[in-house]
Amino acid sequence: MTDRTLRLQEILLEWGTTHRRQLPWRENRHPYHILVAETMLTQTQVGRVTRYYQDFLSRFPTPFVLAESSAPEVLESWVGLGYNRRALRLRQCAQVLVEEHDGLVPDVQETLRSLPGVGAYTANAILAQAFNKDVSAVDTNARRVLVRAFVGQPMTQVALQIRADSLVPHGRSWEWTQAIFDLGALICRVKPSCDRCPLAADCLFDGHGLDPYIPPRRQSTFAGSRRQYRGQIVRALAQGVQDKEELRRHTGLDADSFNSIYQELKNEGFFGTTETAPPGASNPSTSTLGGCTGTSHGTQHHMDSAAINYTEVYSVED
DNA sequence: AACCCGGGGGA
């Protein structure tokens, strides 16, 4: 690592401790809590998630509770957040955790990625924030900071991930993750505030032209869109409506148009009746389903004390 | 690679 890189790393860590946003999902490092937070945060702003996060965890405090819930119950705690299929995948994820992992969130990347709704980013976000592994969670914010300040040139996704992992200060991935997120969200935004940036002196970004290429997620007009009708159906489901014809009336659609969306929702588990195991996990030979002692379900208890210790350590550093 | 998913805030 070059001297410049080391300076950036040190400055960013220091800045992170003094400018860290206080967010509900930063109060502890329970893997299940991190999983829920990261799922809610996919393509959804922090300000919106804060209004849902704690209520959701109060209602579904462990994978065991979530796995036993019904789809409409989960939707009731989700509608308004958007991307409602995330809620169904999270529920399916909890079922896999219970059936195959004793209700614990795995700490192995490949295992994490095999879970419904967990991709490369979320897997790394859990490893870095819940298990303190030296891996980098490269989201859209982190990508800007990394490419602009550290790399200084276009780079493929795979290469950037390798580079990003190499920049994680050993054993400090939690605070490193928060520091990068906070800088990306507060300073190194799409339209950056370089005049307020602590990294400006060593940054490779000249203010224009170096942004990583991110393909636009164009979304067609919402009014009258399939999205809108889907949303109407999901809201009705969350309110307990089950009758198919009544659901159709909530949209005002003709039978064919409605059926198209209805079938899609059904396939995605919005009715909770199809307990189809996700692809790749279809082996029903659950090993130790009855072997649990039944004492500490849903709490990765070995993490609880660690979370408290870390919190104390970091609050002293300020 | 392109497309799908919700919704709201802001320019």
Added chain:
DNA sequence: TCCCCAGGGTT
């Protein structure tokens, strides 16, 4: 109206 957002899954 268009862009943006702690992405993931399917085709």
